[in-house]
Amino acid sequence: MGWNLVRIWTILVYTFMFLPVAVVVLLSFNASQFGSFPMTGLSFRWFVELAQNEAILRAFRTSIVLGLLTAAISTTLGVLASLALVRYRVPGSNVISTLLIAPILVPEVVLAVALLLFLNFLQINKSFTLLLLGHVIFTLPFVILVVQARLVSIKRDVEEAAMSLGASPRQTFFQITLPLMLPAVLAGALFAFTISFDDITGTLFWKPGGVETVPTQIFAMLRNSISPEINALGTVMIIMTVGLPLLGLAIARQVAKKSGT
């Protein structure tokens, strides 16, 4: 009896989490002119309008470039730091770990203000550079946490075997360690990209006037009224941040199956 109550409760909790999002997707296919209930039929017109909206396309380009650069920089920094923490006995590694994840222990608003004011003092005004630096520092802790967790599972034996067979440290790293680390690196990069792509709290502080990312564009559009275009944009974002990683996961599984590992 009690267990059934817990089950029903859980179903309600999941419904609460997903119903509103499902409604966004549903309404994005709404044929009615106002984008609200009642739905008058299914149509792709809002996606067509989206594809013709210059401001939204620009926001997409900005977000994608920003996300890719953030992922590249923050994954590089994060992987190097994780290697040091997992592979070496570093004095004070606990303190170092805490320092490295500090950017997510500080409220994002405070991080945003501090970075904006300090870089402005250094004559770096609100710009794409500021936006990029902000996204890097904010995503770095997540990359380190994800990569570190995966790195622990890679055995050193394989590397030692390569070295004992005469491979140089450089050869060992590029031919043994890096390929083994690749899933961790990709997971970290994907994580950094998604967080950057979704970020709005810091971005609103850092972005220069006239530049919009997808979330800030949605935020700006909400100021007017909720148009069906926003729902369509939301659907596209959901596909990008949920659909693509799931697809990647499925492909990775398929590849792993084929290579028999």
Add this chain to the structure above:
Amino acid sequence: MSVEAREARQPWILLSPALTAVALLLFVPLLFIVVYSFWLRTATGADEVGFFLDNWQEALTDAFYRDILLNTLKIAAITTLVCALMGYPAAYFIARSKGNKAILLLLLMLPFWISYIIRTMSWINILGVSGALNTALLSVGVIDEPIQMLYNETTVILGLVHFLLPFMVLNVFVSLDGIDTNLEDAANSLGATRWQAFTNVTLPLSLPGLAAGGLLCFVLGAGTYITPLVLGGPTDAMFANLVFEAIITQLNWPLGSALSLMLLVVLGALVLIYNRYLGMAQLMKGLG
């Protein structure tokens, strides 16, 4: 250089880019706004460098700031409580379910991948004047014209719960999943009812996860300004909204610095207290 010395230097070479980034982009900027909070924004819009206590005096004594700070903490506390009440049974179900654990966990991770702004604005589709609920009530005939259900404190809390619930469920799950189910069986075989076994064995053992989830919900909830802007009314500003106002709208950066630091001290104190008693490890389990 000897081999040992090179070996000892290597981790520092690997760590230096990340540590430099954190130092230059977080710690130095934080120290900088401490200094900045004692400067003064003059009527001309230029900052006067010096040691003025005006910003701090305004931030600490003005009842306006105090009330909004207290209200922010209240909203965060209610949000955390609701997340705990909603999330704990769900986490328990996932941890103890046999067949569909993997799919339930995958579904639990999905909200983390869905944009915060989308999830927040999605409530407008549900509760707005022409939203799902009003449409349904109108068509059934319960109401004659749409009710404005949005833009109040309740919808701000609703939005925050929706945003933060996955953090709670995940943290509680991680801690419940690590408890040996034999302990409950042992309690049962010693004559405890299932409920007694739960309240005396499982619940206490899962408190660290509940605390970790609670801390995340509270700190993230108290630091938000987007949710009140999207789902709140004009009087539902939270403390981070004041920071945003000061920095972006009024361009009073010294005052904005002082307000940011106030928020940091209040929320930082909670993190430190948590760290003192429970350590960061539990928190990292849920994040990693």
